[in-house]
Amino acid sequence: MRRRQLLALSGLAALAAACGDEGSPNDVQLQFMYWGSTFEQKAVEKMLKSFEDSHAGAKVKALFTPDEYDVKLNTLVASGNVPDVGYVPMAMSYRLAEQGKLVNLFPYLTKYPQLAGYLSDAYLWYGRDQLHGVATANEIELLWYSKSAIKDAGIAPPPAEAGKAWTWDQLVSNAYRLTIDQNGKHPDESGFDPKQVRQFGISSSITYAAAWYGFLRSNGADFADEGGTRCLLDAPEAIEVFQNLQDLIYKHRVAPGPGQLAATGDDVPGTNILLKTKRVAMVVDGHWSLLDMNESKVDYGIGVLPKYDKPFTTSQVAGASAVFAGSKHVEKAVELFAFHLDPRYVDLYKLGLWMPQERKYYEDQAAIDSWTKNDSHPPEFRTAVVDYARDHGVPDLRVRLKNLQAINSDVLTPALQEIETGKRPAAEVLKEAAPKITSRMQGWHHKQKV
Template sequence: MKKKVIALLMSTCMMLGLAAGGTVAAADPDQAGVKKNEVTRTKAGSSDVTLTLAMCGDGTTKESLDKLLAQYTEETGVKVDTIFIASNWGEYCTKIQTMVGGGDDLDCAILAIEGVAKFLDMGIAEPIDDWIAANKEISDAILSDTSPSFQDVFKDDEGNTYAFPFSFNNVVMHFNTSRLEEAGLELPAADWTKDQFLEYCEKLTTEKDGVKQYAVAVPYGEYFCAEAWLYNNGASYMNEDFTESTINSPEAVEVFQLWQDLIYEYGYAPIPEENVSAIAQIINGQVAMGSWGRWPTANYIADDFKDVAIQYLPTFTVNQQIGGVDGIFTLKNSKHIEEAKELAAWMSQADFEGQYLSSGNIPALHSLAQTKISDLGIPENYEIFYLDSNTDIYKPVSAPPQFTECSNIVLTAISDICVNKSDVQETLDNAAEEMNAVLADNK
């Protein structure tokens, strides 16, 4: 069967609070700033029902999540137990499959775009089309306020829907505005070009008190962020049906070569190091620019860092935004299918999302994203985190059923090019050959 085009928020579950720098979310009831949603209610006798919800992460948000879900129990009578699985999305899906196969009680599970194709291939998710049809007022409110391209992520080839969009991230360029001011630069225009980017790099590479200050951090170790650069040059890791790698196309090679040149030819970027955070480098001014989603905002708040602005990535040949989204799935083996669907829908509405999602996520509900991000007020030009986010402006990241294998190949190639200074074309040719062997099952 032809594989559906779907794709990532990041390489690991923890990168959803990320998609890096944190967990999927953190309760924020005092800053929700949203009107309470209508609560979906279960049938009589639901007080005897206990649902189990799986989340991907290290459990740092378990206490806050459980407090919010206590509200659901109070409103519906349905109890909810939560379990957190600390792993990347590929491993997370495998563990869910093992739990289901072993007969564990599991009713709902969060899942990001990286694992959707694999999840659907395993056949353990339950469609929610009947719930959508029976609850049109609520479902229409969610669907009319979320991106059609994100909605498509949670549909199979037959058009069945498995989840509502919950939260997402895009990729933009972050700027240390103090560094811009020192260089006599303003925030670039939304349609800035590769040549203008290189001009900024030249002016932002300086030496201060005997210490070199760099212009930009390359997207090392960032599958999601790296492909965002490729999209802006008409390239990607693979074709749209996930049957063939395109990572060694001329358009892709041009971008990878640029990253290597930024480090070794121009000296505009530092050599990436495993234990050195590029987000910390932009906060302390060692680099002036870096490409991420909204997740560094949590770091900015923790460090009381406000000298930061964002802009779209530079346009090489096209201006294409990337997107990665997650959702709450209902599992086919649930003994309480209807209650599980209602819990997933309740979590997908503004009241819960507004309290749970942290400063590192963008709520999938456009109106909620606008409220929460505007209320926070940083970084400068924050509107591009949610501008037109209820349209189809985002192209999903490449996330085949073999996401884990492919992401490992991509990240190894990036490391070889940016750290080991390997030949770009040869490295990408080898990566394409490895990926093609993995993707052959999709033909």
């Protein structure tokens, strides 16, 4: 045989082999793209492994992307190399859905009935009967605290029941007790040095909307009017909420200002580290912190947020999970999608990273126990998280408001930064920002019953 013929033959053989592989059910290769902390990475990889174990012939490649998720996903979309299943920041997910880049999951709700029993705010609709995904988990905002800091200050810990939530004034006065400078002085004592604070009483973000949206609603204010076309941040009740947040830093001096917690730039240490080192005694942060709290063995407690009038917390504080339309194995990808959100198979709920989206996990005692009766969920979890989320959760703006990304980067974030730096009172800043936000508003996203 001549060399050229031999080459041609071997080429054909390789081609045949490749085709054979393609047809074999043993070779469904899926990609799952996600973000998260290092502890989270381990947990998600374990979940993907258990999918592989229970679905013969399916292989899942994990694309862990802790930083610049939107930038990287955008690049993958531009080059046509999207993963099969993954997290999608909600700022992008609605756009990608409208562009046809995400699979409409509505037809699959009958095949996977567990997906049909979700909390209604979990569904991400982009039109009638058009469902591009769900919020990956039902996360809410909580008041985390260091038990020993509370004990040292000799105060009662933040209540774990919504009905007994602290008022804002109670929060402030307790934060005074918890704020200590290098000489052991509190902010209301003479000689207190605000530049040398050893332990801050409270940290509650001004620039992160999920952290203050519950306060806003609790004070009878809201971000937008009913039509979702007019911004209401210039209302007196809204201004009060932001002025109070600014006052925590500059008037009461019980909260860190910009840069005061950061070791490097915006990389503020995680809530677990802040509480463990007692740099801060109480932190407003999401439920997902539970995993890192347990992993780093923090002596923490969970309280509900302080209230103005009715107690509220922001819920559905998560990214979207979705199936990408470019997937070669859409059916298998949807199967992975349904699997990765199912507390029956996935231990991310028991580990404390996620809260389930299915309604029964908040209403049915056995179902509640199935994810909360374990070592990673402290005794107060039932009232401070399960009941709190069910009865006092108000869904995050990201699952509801259109054009939020442009609103955020063009107007809202700069305005909130101005409040955070303390140069001007909240009223001035918000009265300027509200009309600019209004001009960028495009209404609410579509909502419907399943």
